[in-house]
Amino acid sequence: QVQLVxxxxxxxxxxxxxxxxxxxxxxxFSTYAMGWFRQAPGKERESVAAISWxxxxxxxxxxxxxxxxxxxxxxxxxxxxxxxxxxxxxTAVYYCAADYLGxxxxxxxxxxxxxxxxxxxxxx
Numbered sequence: 001q002v003q004l005v006x007x008x009x010x011x012x013x014x015x016x017x018x019x020x021x022x023x024x025x026x027x028x029f030s031t032y033a034m035g036w037f038r039q040a041p042g043k044e045r046e047s048v049a050a051i052s053w054x055x056x057x058x059x060x061x062x063x064x065x066x067x068x069x070x071x072x073x074x075x076x077x078x079x080x081x082x083x084x085x086x087x088x089x090x091t092a093v094y095y096c097a098a099d100y101l102g103x104x105x106x107x108x109x110x111x112x113x114x115x116x117x118x119x120x121x122x123x124x
Contacts, residue, residue: 002026002098002113009094009118012086016122020081022096022115029077033102035111036070036081038092038120047106048094049081059104063089086122093117 008020022034035050049070050059058070069082079096097111 004096004115006096006115006118009120011121014124016086017084022079024077030074032098032100033104034079035097037095040092050104052104057104088122088124091122093119
């Protein structure tokens, strides 16, 4: 069973940084591709970044390329999203998700398990 818990969200000024973490309490974390998604008020959920089970393949949506970095530590059952140069438009609830034996893909429908989300607010 996969149980995902996000942490690291908060309030930060534009230009600042945050690192989100997503920990899995299960024993099969290394077999899952992991993704980060976000949803702002009044907007649809969008993919932010994803990483394959091995960490060898990553995906980023265009708006975060060069600013965000996804990584994983399979020994700690944790995936990270380092967010630098944050902008007010990055404000959203951020969710992590797990895709069994998946690749690093943007399609939310591919992911079987989801966390509860963590709020990120970037002030101007």
